[in-house]
């Protein structure tokens with residue numbers, strides 16, 4: 001049985017950066033990891049492989065959606081530290097459903113006999129859970145993880161993700177393993193003060209703090225994980241991923257969150 005993680009957070013917050021470095025950190029600790037990008041932007045696995053790969057939907061389209069005509073070499077590339085990577089791709093803009101795309105990807109992995117062959121599967125999902133389709137990975141996941149920074153908008157999105165996880169947990173096994181603080185800036189950004197309060201109020205915790213750092217920005221441009229980068233601050237940037245990898249591989253203490261009503265979060269946060 002694989003440990004299945006679903007990573008969410010508002011757009012541009014650092015989901016793909018975090019997913020790729022977390023996958024790499026878990027692989028460096030000996031786990032066989034598969035990372036699945038579930039964003040139409042299909043760049044989730046770029047830091048692991050250094051290139052943009054064909055998506056499941058593109059490949060399926062080329063064989064008229066005959067699953068049996070697709071081989072695993074068509075869609076899976078092995079990247080840094082032996083992490084297998086796959087991009088599900090997105091439905092056509094303005095039509096189709098993200099849930100369908102994720103469902104087809106899981107079907108394909110089962111067809112290959114691979115779905116339960118990994119120690120860890122990481123789903124790198126999307127900004128906000130705006131509809132059932134985008135929450136589909138929560139149907140498969142053991143744990144949801146939320147990436148956020150110390151501002152209102154990412155906490156608003158985090159609260160909505162907590163609502164989705166609480167809702168899904170009524171019918172599925174998914175729980176929230178915690179919040180990953182990204183772009184942490186103690187000098188100008190307030191550190192993680194708001195995030196720590198939010199986590200406590202909804203019944204979860206901040207499990208890692210990743211600094212706002214130029215090495216991380218540059219790693220994205222280079223198509224590399226932080227473990228392959230050189231330069232000042234490397235240890236500061238890689239350590240949180242090593243610690244989180246250890247925590248997640250040892251079965252985290254997860255909870256079913258107790259989030260705010262969409263409107264109540266606006267008032268609550270003003271008083272913190």
Ligand code: ADP
Pocket residue numbers: 009010011012013014015016017018182183184210211212213214216217218219220221
């Ligand atoms: P998402 O997947 O949530 O859309 P990305 O992981 O693609 O976000 O990150 C968006 C951009 O922000 C990328 O260019 C990335 O390099 C940069 N970035 C993410 N986290 C950090 C960080 N901690 N410090 C500096 N830049 C970051």
Ligand code: MG
Pocket residue numbers: 015016017039041043044
């Ligand atoms: Mg992304």
